[in-house]
Amino acid sequence: MxxxxxxxxxxxxxxxxxxxxxxxxxxxxxxxxxxxxxxxxxxxxxxxxxxxxxxxxxxxxxxxxxxxxxxxxxxxxxxxxxxxxxxxxxxxxxxxxxxxxxxxxxxxxxxxxxxxxxxxxxxxxxxxxxxxxxxxxxxxxxxADAPITIPKKIVLAVDLEIFQVAEKSQLTRVLDLFQAQILVINIAKNERYQTELRDEIQQLHELLDPYNVEYTYSTHRDVAKSISEFAQNNSADMIITIHRKNNSVLSFFQKSITQKLAWNSNIPLMVLPK
Missing domain, CATH: 3.40.50.620 (HUPs)
Known part of the structure; x- marks a missing residue:
């Protein structure tokens, strides 16, 4: 770097x-x-x-x-x-x-x-x-209370509709640098979502399979809560998500916060530009 x-x-x-x-x-x-x-x-x-x-x-x-x-x-x-x-x-x-x-x-x-x-x-x-x-x-x-440590386990939050059109080189550069275990949580709208985006899922695997990676799918309506709990339960050192400019990150997390499902996480969040 x-x-x-x-x-x-x-x-x-x-x-x-x-x-x-x-x-x-x-x-x-x-x-x-x-x-x-x-x-x-x-x-x-x-x-x-x-x-x-x-x-x-x-x-x-x-x-x-x-x-x-x-x-x-x-x-x-x-x-x-x-x-x-x-x-x-x-x-x-x-x-x-x-x-x-x-x-x-x-x-x-x-x-x-x-x-x-x-x-x-x-x-x-x-x-x-x-x-x-x-x-x-x-x-x-x-x-403010994040432990100062080298990330060994990273949660990668993926919305396939964003991921399929995102520029991937920055993600692979980050993953190449960290050389960490990658826990992919794919945010699915419903059970049929995985079938509808089969090609995108295949592309996701082609990109990430060379890394030390595990995959999980979530249909939880409260996206932020789902990601937060998944990261906490797996003792993740960092969360990575891809941000669609002028759009997704604020709306992505805001509902759970305004409903007092606060993200009380001490896990660093890396936002990659789409």
Whole structure:
């Protein structure tokens, strides 16, 4: 892996995600880890907030001071073989990510998930939504209490209708890197779904059979709950899903959350662009 990009707002959750990214960088011999803080002040987001005297030079100075501290701390984890570089910017986060992706060969973006209802907060959060809808590289979301470990068992959540038209090279690149046991849970709409998409199932097997893989099919109406329980019951270290831009990830998980079937998982979630 050439470069990992870790996003930070200097919160404890972001620090944990940066530690996780640093651990991955060391293990997989990543050439570069970039720590990024965007202190862009969105006028729309601030419209209904109390009036506060913002001083852009002060914000910039504080951001640069903290990013330098984080750079030093993450360098201790990565060791000397990975270059840790800190960047601060007053541009919108998605613009900076797009620029860095093009210039630095970024292969993965890492960010934290906050609070007890982790998934709801990160998916509703504008940064995560914008990142998922704008980036063409994997996005790794780290819960605040996720153990820092190398993924040895990964749940791959598959919707065949999305999978059949998805670009597969990023998925195989990720699986080649992790060399983990892969537990595929195929989200089926009904029992006939497997017959209707027989060709797609065959393509799925052709792609994944070379790996250490097991297959499961689920017709559970609550997709998020089904995936969450499956991952927890199998002691998974990571969940991977494919995101259809401007569509599936938010609706994919939101129902179970709004019905208080909260995703109280401490399992990192990797979102691959479709």
């Amino acid at each position: 050439q470069t990992i990009l870790a996003l930070t707002d200097f919160s404890d959750t972001a620090f944990h995600a940066a530690e996780y990214a640093s651990f991955l960088a060391k293990h997989y011999k990543t050439q570069q880890l970039i720590l990024l803080n965007s202190y862009f002040l969105n006028p729309t987001a601030l419209a209904n907030q109390p009036v506060v005297a913002f001083s852009l030079p002060d914000i910039k100075e504080e951001s640069e001071k903290l990013i330098a501290q984080w750079q030093t701390e993450m360098s201790v984890i990565t060791g000397e073989n990975t270059k840790v570089h800190g960047i601060t910017s007053n541009l919108p986060i998605n613009e900076v990510i797009e620029q860095l992706t093009a210039e630095e060969d970024v292969r993965c973006v890492v960010m934290g998930m906050k609070g007890k209802s982790n998934l709801e907060k990160v998916l509703v959060g504008s940064t995560a939504i914008r990142t998922m809808n704008s980036t063409n590289i994997p996005l790794l979301l780290i819960p």
